[in-house]
Amino acid sequence: MVLADLGKSINQALSSVTRATGDVDEDTLDAMLNEISMALLKHDVGLAQVAKLKTNIKKKVNIKETLPQNRKRVIQKAVFDELCALVDTQQEVWKPKKGRSNVIMLVGLQGAGKTTTCTKLAVYFQRRGFKTGLVCADTFRAGAFDQLKQNATRAKVPFFGSYTEPDPVVIAKQGVDKFKKDMFDLIIVDTSGRHRQEQDLFDEMVQIGDAVKPDHTLMVLDASIGQAAQLQASAFKEAADFGSIVLTKMDGHAKGGGAISAVAATQTPIAFIGTGEHIHDFETFSPQQFISKLLGIGDIQGLMEHVQTLKLDQKDTIKNLQAGIFTLRDLRTQMENVMKLGPLSKVASMIPGMAQFADQLGGEDSNRRLKAMVYIMDSMTKKELDSDGQIFRDQPTRVVRVAKGSGTAVREVEEVLAQQKMMAGMAKKMGGKDGLMSRMKAMQGGKGDAQMEQMRRRMAQMGGRGGMPDMSQMANMFGGGGGMPDMSQLAGMFGNGGMPSMGDMMNMVNSNPQLQSMMRQFGGGS
Template sequence: MVLQDLGRRINSAVNDLTRSNNLDEKAFDDMLKEICAALLSADVNVRLVGTLRKSIKASVNFASVPAAVNKKRLIQKTVFDELVKLVDPRADSFRPKKGRSNVIMFVGLQGAGKTTTCTKLARHYQTRGFKTALVCADTFRAGAFDQLKQNATKAKIPYYGSLTQTDPAVVAAEGVAKFKKERFDIIIVDTSGRHRQEEELFTEMTQIQTAVTPDQTILVLDSTIGQAAEAQSSAFKATADFGAIIITKTDGHAAGGGAISAVAATNTPIIFLGTGEHMMDLERFEPRAFVQKLLGMGDVAGLVEHVQAMTKDSAGAKETYKHIAEGIYTLRDFRENITSIMKMGPLSKLSGMIPGLSNMTQGLDDEDGSLKLRRMVYIFDSMTVAELDGDGKVFVEQPSRMVRIAHGSGTTVREVEDVLSQHRMMAGMAKRVGGQKKQMQRAQDMMKGGNKNQQMAAMQKRMQSMGGAGGGGMPGMPDMAKMMQMMGGGGGGMPNLGGMDMQSLMSQMGGLMGGMGGGGGGRGKGR
């Protein structure tokens, strides 16, 4: 992702400070310099960087921080909170409603990816039960209608356009009227762009807006435009008064922080990030989750949504979940995890969602990651039914089995050993999860017989004493009261996230952490 290097540099600066034996004001200033340098090199606006630096300095005043407060935790939390403020305009975006026609108009410069993003957004809403349609009002660019037609046909989304009508406002009005008559929920209007801001472009945008009266206007910004983002977004805001931003091409390698400037310049929320060329490569933007992902803390909510979409009908996943709940984790469960991961898309897309994995997979491209996972499956496929359904101890008792499996899978004994080692680690985690479930169930039973508020308050107080920093704990994590509320709806005692509890999440994703953690296996020839 465009901002991956930025996240690593910020994370490294904070970690270097918190590991330092001499945590003084000079070390703190050095950390701030590195964070600011990282943001500037990513093309974040200079004024924004200066504001961020002042805010962090004001929040962590060494002279006034009480001795009892954990300074390291305070610094971590402050950096996290200020980065969230940087990308959060605290403004609500439009939410379409079913049962009525919601017209969404796209604006932006040519080459930003408007047409592709229109189709991605239409498909996003379509998969959520909305009846969606596309209108091509771009009569300026040759081939614009053909591109939208091709994308819409591939995504099975109705579309409207004209090869003869040259007035974009007329095409837009006709298309919107047609789909309103047919009772479509979402009607997305694609407009033309230019290579630069021109009077004709802005005049055309206002004419189309007058013709279709959109419920929402979205500005599409190319993430690689750098410092020009602020001026560009301000000019479009003054003319089109857009209510949301979608940033595209965040899967590139150029500096992409400049697009963040558009948030501050226009006080407008980013609603999606374009992360690739495929129709599914559109991620919902949420400030706290974005910063968590940026700093390698993962986006668990996004991960859960992704896992649910991929595994909701998997019989193997349900069986693995049942085992995890019982504290059991067989080699077959591990194989189910790996095959689930392979269906979920590129490793680079998943790694940012899983806490800590983005650092573990640094330097490992999608092709190498996929090859590693495939070779693990070859190893599982060379095992007997009894070996797959066992706990792996038979390989310790009879090492010759590993030689047989290496020969049968076209891998090395070292790779087989790595897989078995990773399985033991995951089996240990499963055992702990099973035990935690029982403990939490007992805790819930106890709370039923006493004063729940008092017990929550007592647990919260203990958490604050452990966390320092005013009870903030790790950034992005819920406090104990919220956590206990989550446990109450967790279907068995584990915290619930978006309809899937943590046991289920582990059962689906646990194998990936183990699968990538070995890294030391030899690379024999695959099949």
């Protein structure tokens, strides 16, 4: 994440308060605020925004009028709320409506990632039932249409463009008219990248807008360009009056505070953030979730929304888990599901207490290991996949055959079998009438009020109903207080025998107000 270093700096400042012995006084508060202010300025957040944040926190805390035992919690809550206010314009983000043609025009600097964002945006809405089309009105950059064509073809999204027509206004109008005639719900227009000093290109952008009459204009903003973001965003706002912002390249480690300043300067909400090169590395923006991830609290809600959009194969595995069984086929299915979630580093950043390990979970290396495991299981027979692995222990020659068939070493096959054996042992503890799944269902049905009350008391001790728990406490609560979990432990959190399917978890949370309350508290005290 671009602002990962900023999050660490703010956490260090907060730790000086949470770990302070005795009462927290004005000097302790001032020292913490100075640290936070320096961190924000270092990461290109504007001076005006930083000064406002510092003033607002001091107003909210008021050390003299706050009981000593409540000061740490009040400070944490005030910092969280004001960080959210930095990126929250209190404006509702525009949403397309089905049953009519919605036109979105994308604008921004060259190299900000507009063409890639167009495809991501199309796929995002396509997966939500919208009939989506792409129009390439970028005739300035060589290869722009080829890039959009390749992306759209790979994503199976209809597209329109021209190799012969030099006028982007004509192309945009023709493309939009064509898709409207074909009753498309969402038409996304990609325009040329331009700089605020390039008046001709700015005039062209206005002409395209006049021709296609977009329902909404999105500005694509590179999150790593620093202080220039505010000036560029202001110029585009004046010319195109964009309605919301898409922050791209949020998976880097450069400065990203300039993007926050751009939001404040234009008073325009952030609609989406791009978190990687993959077509599905695209998320809706929520101030609370964004700041929660920034501070390492995690983003349970965002993770659940992400899982909800994926078609994860869980039926047979859940049926087996309920019976206390976990086969090699179940392991392969769950490995494939984990890969669908995206890089483990990204998933880890969304889990409370795991964000500190995100950088250590190399995305490519993790995916290679998972793919190797799947290749090994692809070389097994149906009988072997549907077994509990005992067949390999009884007939060791099968291990050698699978290793040769998958192009791996015998040791790697044995590691897969050991993984399955461990998961099978956990499945036995989960299945049956006294297993974990039965107990969770009992809680859902209101039979676990005592357990829920106990968990609520624990949360209250950690920071209060409306407060933000201490980072180290949160990490310990979610298993992040010790060393970095290995691949199997992290994978186990997503259905490898370690817990019920995410679909079951979603249903449980949605139908139980108590669990919803807990999730909101985990999300950062909102």
